[in-house]
Amino acid sequence: MSDPLGQLWGIGVGPGDPELITVKALNCLRRCPVVAFPAGRNGRPGMAQTIVTPWLNPDQVQVPLWFPYVQDASTLETAWQGAATQIGSYLRQGQDVVFATEGDASFYSTFTYLAQAVQQQQPQVQVHTIPGVCSPLAAAAALGQPLTVQHQRLTILPAMYTLDTLETALDQAEVVVLMKVAAVYPQVWAILQRRELLAQSRVVTHISGHDQVIYDNLDNHPQLSLPYFSLLIVHCGQNHPLG
Ligand SMILES: C[S@@+](CC[C@H](N)C(=O)[O-])C[C@H]1O[C@@H](n2cnc3c(N)ncnc32)[C@H](O)[C@@H]1O
Incomplete structure (x- = not known):
């Protein structure tokens, strides 16, 4: 029998104040060995990354994922698939991955597209969403x-x-x-x-x-x-x- 796959957690981390993350999201963030978030721009960390950084410990693997700010559907699809492949390698090794998204994870969030791409590539992966303050x-x-x-x-x-x-x-x-x-x-x-x-x-x-x-x-x-x-x-x- 093959090893179990890791699970994917999408957590809304709130609008900016690190205290506006929920207890449930924080517990998930601390529990997962791999923490992904949208990559920042111009050498600066992104909003979700900034919010979660104070809560991370040095053993956690941090994975910035690049998502372009464009409307072109095929460019976006390529980025979502690429991001899904990146975190897919951890999921295949049985490691849980948490994706931190600013605000709420179901409200105009990249997490929706990332989760879809992950499930296209690995339909057996379980995906969970923890809501946040939008x-x-x-x-x-x-x-x-x-x-x-x-x-x-x-x-x-x-x-x-x-x-x-x-x-x-x-x-x-x-x-x-x-x-x-x-x-x-x-x-x-x-x-x-x-x-x-x-x-x-x-x-x-x-x-x-x-x-x-x-x-x-x-x-x-x-x-x-x-x-x-x-x-x-x-x-x-x-x-x-x-x-
Ligand atoms: C892609 S949507 C993400 C929405 C986010 N998932 C949420 O739950 O609020 C990005 C837009 O949300 C709004 N937004 C999100 N966070 C904000 C913040 N901290 N301050 C002001 N506007 C914010 C802005 O209008 C921004 O252009």
Whole structure:
């Protein structure tokens, strides 16, 4: 009989503050001999790596995995398959691998694609997910405001929303969260200005980190040079909690 395969664990490690990792994720992180995470850029560690580093011990193998920031499907697929092959060698040796992902592991996370690729390559591998604190919820806490109350509808738009999609969301939901807003901020600002929603909109960057910034008077900020880790929350309802 062949040796048992290692198991793959995807853990959400929260938005930045190392104390916002769950006890369950932390136990998993400490237990697994192999710790993988998205590789950083420009010689700097990535967000998930920065969050987990204080919790690691020197015996654990650290495996940075490279994922490109592109839309091209075949480039992405090649990267996911390559990453799956890298951690697959440890799984084949019976070693458990934990993949640390920023925020939550099921919310716009690379872990979804990595796990799919691993299961394509080794269908017998067991995959587990441990949830984490995702950025919209951490942003609400940072703002000291509930994200939603009572009957408010919440719409979360990912990176590639068209401006039409944004208009529809603002028509239909009382609370709208824009992920990856950095790339489209000036266009979003123009729409919010036309709809007179700037006073009810806030941008939070590097939520819960020591470098967190809150922009809460967007009237004064038609242009902002925002980092990748930025999101915008609009409370559009009449009875919004910021009103
Ligand atoms: C690929 S998504 C990852 C979402 C993540 N899995 C989560 O649970 O929040 C990346 C986007 O999430 C948002 N984001 C994630 N973490 C953030 C943080 N600490 N501060 C601000 N925005 C964050 C930003 O909009 C960023 O462009």
